[in-house]
Amino acid sequence: MDGHLPLLLFYSGACENATKTSDHLKKSLAKTLTHYYPFAGRVKDNLCVDCDDSGASFIEANVSCNMSDILDQLESDQLEKLLPFKDNKLKLYTGGIMVVVQANYFSCGGVAIGILQAFYGCASIFPPQDLPLQRLWRKSFANNVSLGDSVSKRFIFDDPTIATLRETIVNGPCLNRSTRSEAVTALIWGAAIATEREREDVKATNVALIPVDLRHKMNMASLEECIGNVAQAAIAKWPTEKVIDYNSIAAKLHEAIMMMDEKYARKLNEGGGFLNDLRELNEQISDSNVFFVTSLFRSPLYEADFGWGKPKWASSVMNFNNFIFCSDT
Structure with missing residues (x-):
């Protein structure tokens, strides 16, 4: 893309x-x-x-x-x-x-x-063989990323609200600690899943794709000289008809991110590892309602000082459908 x-x-x-x-x-x-x-x-x-x-x-x-x-x-x-x-x-x-x-x-x-x-x-920069798997993945990804007719809303959570949200979400058997991003995402994604139930063409499964930075986990000296990101999507799933449980949803998000460890990065770098990962990703999102989740929490963007102080606010503007973007205020 x-x-x-x-x-x-x-x-x-x-x-x-x-x-x-x-x-x-x-x-x-x-x-x-x-x-x-x-x-x-x-x-x-x-x-x-x-x-x-x-x-x-x-x-x-x-x-x-x-x-x-x-x-x-x-x-x-x-x-x-x-x-x-x-x-x-x-x-x-x-x-x-x-x-x-x-x-x-x-x-x-x-x-x-x-x-x-x-x-x-x-x-696209280093085009591999045009395998059927890659064509299938591109088609599936394109079907889940759409631009145009979408409505964007900004929700502001102050520190006390986030603290209360985290305390409420972790008060359960599945997760005893959550990050700000996991807590906020669990709340918004859970609400979106509940809304999906009202659709006529409701899909059985909801999938959250969360980009995870793998650069520091791959231990490759060549990456020190490269510009760009090394990232892959963590996958969390929740059945549409399952009762919304924010503790369990946050746990699903947490587990998906934790799986993207050094062992995963090494496997991804092995022969055929990336294609196998694409195959699994395609299977996971096929015929599912896909949400994209990303976060700029603790991002160095707020250190961008051109001589008149740090930013009052830093954010992105994404007009994709089913996109959850979290950032500091």
């Missing part, structure tokens, strides 16, 4: 002079690209990036409202307008640009930096 990963960083009171702020951001971006030079190039085809130092694209926009007018809205559809492109379509944008940045200047002096960064699946 190829496309651009959207990211938004909000800074309050950061801009006294838009021109100076943009110049500062451009210089910072230029310095960053010297360390990650492929992102300054252009995609030629599915096989290579031309590292021609063409640079990233930088756009400026004036927003005729205060930043709080955006942040106080629980409807997140307006956030897309702060990105360089409206839709995060699963295709390359014109010209093969790897990174596009948009600086949005609010009337109050706040700044929102919208970033689109290209990402590619290894199968």
Whole structure:
């Protein structure tokens, strides 16, 4: 799956002079690209990036409202307008640009930096044999990832609420400790499963796919010189007709993530390991209601200080159906 990963960083009171702020951001971006030079190039085809130092694209926009007018809205559809492109379509944008940045200047002096960064699946950059299994997996994945007619909602949980939620969820026999992400995801996924029961075309099984970073678990020296992620999806399942038990749901999520350990990473790296994993993934999500879950909890995004303090809020903007995205506020 190829496309651009959207990211938004909000800074309050950061801009006294838009021109100076943009110049500062451009210089910072230029310095960053010297360390990650492929992102300054252009995609030629599915096989290579031309590292021609063409640079990233930088756009400026004036927003005729205060930043709080955006942040106080629980409807997140307006956030897309702060990105360089409206839709995060699963295709390359014109010209093969790897990174596009948009600086949005609010009337109050706040700044929102919208970033689109290209990402590619290894199968498209290093295409293996076009096996029937891979075609089947692509088809199954495409059927579960849809863009367009979806509604995005933002739910804000303060620290006391999360503490209460975690205490409530772990008060059961299946799990005696949960992370913030597991607790919040269990609540939202459980509610979504309950909603699925009302559909006419209800499916028997619900599957949660949770990307897990495997880079530090693979113990491969070559990865130290590579740009990008090494990740695979943990799989949690819950029957649609089963009584919603948030303790058990959180336990399912926890167990799925814990299975993605060093032993799993070594097996994935063995001959045929990746294809076997794709086969299992395809079987798990076939004819199931799939939810995608990801989290930026404890992400270093809140360390992104350009000289006017850390972000007031950092988030992504995903317009996939059945997508749960967790981040700090």
